Amino acid sequence: MVNIRVKFRRGEEVKFISHLDLMKVFERAIRRARLPIAYSQGFNPHPGMVFGLPLSVGVTSEAEYGDFEITDDSLSMNEFIERLNEQLPQGLEVLAAKQRQTKQNIMATISASEYVVMIGTGHECTEKSLKAGIGKYLSQKEIIVKKKTKSGVKDTDIRNMIFDLDFGLQPCGTFNMIKLTMLVSAGSKANLKPELLVESLFEMLGAGYEIDRIHRSKLYVKVQEELLDPMDGKVL
Known part of the structure; x- marks a missing residue:
């Protein structure tokens, strides 16, 4: 076998x-x-x-x-x-x-995921204002959202599920398209969907938005506090 x-x-x-x-x-x-x-x-x-x-x-x-x-x-x-x-x-x-x-299968070992999310806002957005907004968002000690669980909808603090959040701006017609790159908790213990992060971010910013597309760029396995590719020799 x-x-x-x-x-x-x-x-x-x-x-x-x-x-x-x-x-x-x-x-x-x-x-x-x-x-x-x-x-x-x-x-x-x-x-x-x-x-x-x-x-x-x-x-x-x-x-x-x-x-x-x-x-x-x-x-x-x-x-x-x-x-x-x-x-x-x-x-x-x-x-x-x-x-x-390894005897552990892939489903049991995933710990983090990286997503690239393209977002339209319908209004002018500058790098300076977005940097300030994301900085304020990440400076919060807790970020409470409504999260669906097996037992129903619960208030959940997702701040510790966000490991990294970066941004870029891409011209799109009259306005810029926002490109968010996020590294978030993933797996059976704690899983954060990118849509939920985007929703809470723009709610704090007080701005309307529309997600254009979501792309998963990486998955990670945690080995002794280090995030590794699932194909890495230390994981396999």
Whole structure:
């Protein structure tokens, strides 16, 4: 049995499929590619694959990860990538694959995520005013938002879930488009969606806004207080 971790991208063509549909797409692609995937035991066997932090519908990504169990240890990583990519639809592409030794799967280890969010405001926004606004936002000791949980909507302090927040301005017609790059907590213990951060930021700024697009650029695993790429040798 060989455990493989893959990194793949999810483009505009498939950004509206759900996480469940994504799993079905990969399952079909693996079957068509005749890859030697391992299956669970029991009445209803499932393929041995686990994906990282589910991506919200409508969000693109260049940093998605999945763990696969295969039964043929002679299969090279390059062949695995090529055969799988031939069967995946446009917009899904495996970028890299490595063998892993750790027993912890990708879903259990994700700790942080980086997003790039493009935002339109409909009014003039300068670098100076935005820098001051974000500085004020991050200087708050607590940032209370309404967050959906399994037990309902609760007031939640997200300040400690924001690790970094940077910005840029891009010309777009009459006004500038705001580009926010955020590093936030992610995973099963504490997960902050970028939409919630944007909502709380612009509520404090007292400005209207419209999210144009959200792109996940990185996922991280925390190892001894260090944030590492899930494909890093220290993680695998």
